[in-house]
Amino acid sequence: MTLPEEVTHRVRYADTDAMGVVYNAVYLVWFEAARTEWLRARGLPYLEVANRGISLPVTEATLRFRNPARYDDLVTIAARMDRVRSRGVTFSYRVQTGGRILAEGSTTHVAVETASGRSVLMPGWLIEPLRLGSTPEDPS
Amino acid sequence: MTLPEEVTHRVRYADTDAMGVVYNAVYLVWFEAARTEWLRARGLPYLEVANRGISLPVTEATLRFRNPARYDDLVTIAARMDRVRSRGVTFSYRVQTGGRILAEGSTTHVAVETASGRSVLMPGWLIEPLRLGSTPEDPS
Amino acid sequence: MTLPEEVTHRVRYADTDAMGVVYNAVYLVWFEAARTEWLRARGLPYLEVANRGISLPVTEATLRFRNPARYDDLVTIAARMDRVRSRGVTFSYRVQTGGRILAEGSTTHVAVETASGRSVLMPGWLIEPLRLGSTPEDPS
Amino acid sequence: MTLPEEVTHRVRYADTDAMGVVYNAVYLVWFEAARTEWLRARGLPYLEVANRGISLPVTEATLRFRNPARYDDLVTIAARMDRVRSRGVTFSYRVQTGGRILAEGSTTHVAVETASGRSVLMPGWLIEPLRLGSTPEDPS
Numbered sequence: 001m002t003l004p005e006e007v008t009h010r011v012r013y014a015d016t017d018a019m020g021v022v023y024n025a026v027y028l029v030w031f032e033a034a035r036t037e038w039l040r041a042r043g044l045p046y047l048e049v050a051n052r053g054i055s056l057p058v059t060e061a062t063l064r065f066r067n068p069a070r071y072d073d074l075v076t077i078a079a080r081m082d083r084v085r086s087r088g089v090t091f092s093y094r095v096q097t098g099g100r101i102l103a104e105g106s107t108t109h110v111a112v113e114t115a116s117g118r119s120v121l122m123p124g125w126l127i128e129p130l131r132l133g134s135t136p137e138d139p140s
Numbered sequence: 141m142t143l144p145e146e147v148t149h150r151v152r153y154a155d156t157d158a159m160g161v162v163y164n165a166v167y168l169v170w171f172e173a174a175r176t177e178w179l180r181a182r183g184l185p186y187l188e189v190a191n192r193g194i195s196l197p198v199t200e201a202t203l204r205f206r207n208p209a210r211y212d213d214l215v216t217i218a219a220r221m222d223r224v225r226s227r228g229v230t231f232s233y234r235v236q237t238g239g240r241i242l243a244e245g246s247t248t249h250v251a252v253e254t255a256s257g258r259s260v261l262m263p264g265w266l267i268e269p270l271r272l273g274s275t276p277e278d279p280s
Numbered sequence: 281m282t283l284p285e286e287v288t289h290r291v292r293y294a295d296t297d298a299m300g301v302v303y304n305a306v307y308l309v310w311f312e313a314a315r316t317e318w319l320r321a322r323g324l325p326y327l328e329v330a331n332r333g334i335s336l337p338v339t340e341a342t343l344r345f346r347n348p349a350r351y352d353d354l355v356t357i358a359a360r361m362d363r364v365r366s367r368g369v370t371f372s373y374r375v376q377t378g379g380r381i382l383a384e385g386s387t388t389h390v391a392v393e394t395a396s397g398r399s400v401l402m403p404g405w406l407i408e409p410l411r412l413g414s415t416p417e418d419p420s
Numbered sequence: 421m422t423l424p425e426e427v428t429h430r431v432r433y434a435d436t437d438a439m440g441v442v443y444n445a446v447y448l449v450w451f452e453a454a455r456t457e458w459l460r461a462r463g464l465p466y467l468e469v470a471n472r473g474i475s476l477p478v479t480e481a482t483l484r485f486r487n488p489a490r491y492d493d494l495v496t497i498a499a500r501m502d503r504v505r506s507r508g509v510t511f512s513y514r515v516q517t518g519g520r521i522l523a524e525g526s527t528t529h530v531a532v533e534t535a536s537g538r539s540v541l542m543p544g545w546l547i548e549p550l551r552l553g554s555t556p557e558d559p560s
Contacts, residue, residue: 168444198444198485203478
């Protein structure tokens with residue numbers, strides 16, 4: 001597991017629903033924002049990954065909603081990389097506001113050669129920075 | 141102006157916001173749905189337009205909101221073609237529920253060669269069905 | 281488990297992303313649409329549940345993406361009720377197009393007294409139609 | 421007209437569509453974000469307006485799309501107040517990236533008493549900060 005990367009977001013009416021809280025699907029959008037900044041902070045802007053012909057589509061996602069987020073809340077979304085495998089990677093997420101946990105979740109991704117749509121082994125230029133990304137928590 | 145094409149949509153929580161009504165941006169999504177079915181009904185599925193290398197991006201949009209739509213309303217979105225020009229086309233829309241007008245609007249599109257991103261003259265295979273689409277209201 | 285309820289949806293540009301496929305968060309919106317029609321078909325429009333002061337917020341969701349959905353695909357989203365408990369209910373979903381499975385998933389809901397925001401026992405008027413909803417597959 | 425307020429946003433896959441560009445409806449969401457920060461900077465967080473029983477729903481919107489925004493673009497959305505009237509207010513917007521204008525637009529709002537849903541005169545506590553907001557450009 002690696003150090004998290006956080007993004008902040010001010011909740012807008014667009015994010016909420018008629019129950020007065022943030023709509024459940026919005027959390028997956030927030031997960032994307034946090035994951036993208038996690039990759040950028042490791043020197044791997046996703047745009048560069050895409051430009052090299054690899055995409056990392058989501059194959060699984062889980063969400064646990066603990067407390068509702070409301071209009072104008074300033075939420076922080078933290079992403080961590082949980083596991084890097086030869087063919088993919090798993091991230092986990094925590095959404096908070098004012099120290100209160102709103103939601104947690106995870107997304108699993110496989111490496112795909114964009115042109116052919118086929119699952120591939122993660123190339124070295126992609127897997128190494130991800131593994132180095134874990135160093136800070138590896139005291140050995 | 142041509143005969144309208146209608147689509148129906150059941151309002152979901154995803155469409156609403158914390159004011160208890162449908163969020164303003166959602167109407168542009170509904171306009172897309174109605175415009176797409178208008179084209180399909182004239183024998184021009186937008187997917188075929190795109191496959192022939194032409195796209196019709198929106199260059200202008202207007203919206204007038206008259207009455208709020210609410211959760212579980214069954215709304216109908218009617219699209220009409222207002223005007224076809226050598227380089228583009230304008231559609232107008234009316235959103236209703238139970239005979240009450242919720243919103244009206246318009247979108248203007250230009251023909252673009254997708255590969256180059258350049259504005260082009262509307263090709264004959266695109267402009268002719270659009271013009272024929274207007275016949276029903278041409279009593280002459 | 282109960283008989284499924286299906287809704288159909290034509291994929292629009294609004295649903296897709298720059299990878300050319302339907303964006304992952306959109307599936308949660310589709311799950312809502314299918315779940316709502318499942319409830320309506322059992323005589324329990326969610327609007328009536330809400331009007332009686334009960335809401336059923338999502339507490340957990342899972343998604344497994346098997347194949348991408350693309351622009352103009354006509355997808356069907358089937359919802360089933362998996363389990364009804366004293367304080368909540370779990371639904372599962374399957375998204376398909378042309379016989380191909382695109383995604384599967386589940387949502388878990390708890391009964392909440394909307395006014396207080398507190399978790400409550402599912403009232404009889406809510407739990408009974410849900411249980412009756414399961415009869416067709418319960419031959420015993 | 422008043423000094424603008426800007427917000428920045430990193431374009432995510434969620435914002436884009438299968439044409440590879442930001443979907444048109446997303447701009448209305450960005451307009452909301454910029455308008456909200458414009459109000460906050462004048463000491464009028466919209467949440468406070470809402471808590472005092474007034475809402476400012478959008479009655480009209482216009483959008484002109486000049487250049488497409490793409491994945492990972494860092495866009496700035498500037499809001500200005502164009503006109504304050506006894507019963508409403510008009511804002512205009514400009515979306516840019518790297519000095520290039522992507523889109524412009526406007527939204528018109530009326531003051532509504534939330535409880536009754538009726539259009540009302542803008543109360544003094546709302547209209548005065550809006551008018552003071554214009555001072556910087558009023559050298560007379």
